[in-house]
Every structure is written in structure tokens, then in C-alpha cells.
Amino acid sequence: MAKQPAVYLLASQRKGTIYVGVTSNLSRRVWLHREGLTEGFTCRYGVTRLVYYEFHEDMVQAISREKQLKSWKRAWKIRLIESMNPDWSDLWSTII
Secondary structure, eight states: OOOOOEEEESSSTTOOOOEEEEESOOHHHHHHHTTTOSSHHHHHHTTOOEEEEEEESHHHHHHHHHHHHSSOHHHHHHHHHHHTTOOOOHHHHHEE
């Protein structure tokens, strides 16, 4: 997948711990999370399942959206995930 700004949500399991991130290369970034090569929150809590993503025209838009999502209540994030991915399936195979 070519580089394109994206916001993504990872989860540890269905309705588990949720992480919101932003990147210019979604497949590489998710791969890093999956392989445990990113120190910090996702590695510590086993948050590796890609459950939601959206692409943006530029990084300014993507970063703005990431900040917005990070400020959301957990219930709102769950509704967002389930609007695209009601089963909380790992969407990794759709981006590689």
C-alpha cells in the first residue's frame, strides 16, 4: 500500500483496550505494532488488532482527526469502530 496519511484504531480484543494513532504509511505502522516493535502503550497492553482506519488527503487533516478521536469518550470510539467493523475483525489483511 502506498504512503497515504491515515488515522487508525487498534484494539487488544473485542471491546478491549483501544489505541488511536496516525501515520503516513498504515501497513508499515500496523506491522510495527503487530511485531511488538513499538515501545510503549500498544506493546505493554497487547494492542495489535487493526479495527478501524480512515485515509486523509494530508497529514494536517489526519493529525487533526487523530486529536479529535483521542478526545472522544470510549463509547463514541466503540460506535465508530462498529459502524465500519461490527465484529471487531482484524482488518490487517485488507491493507497489506
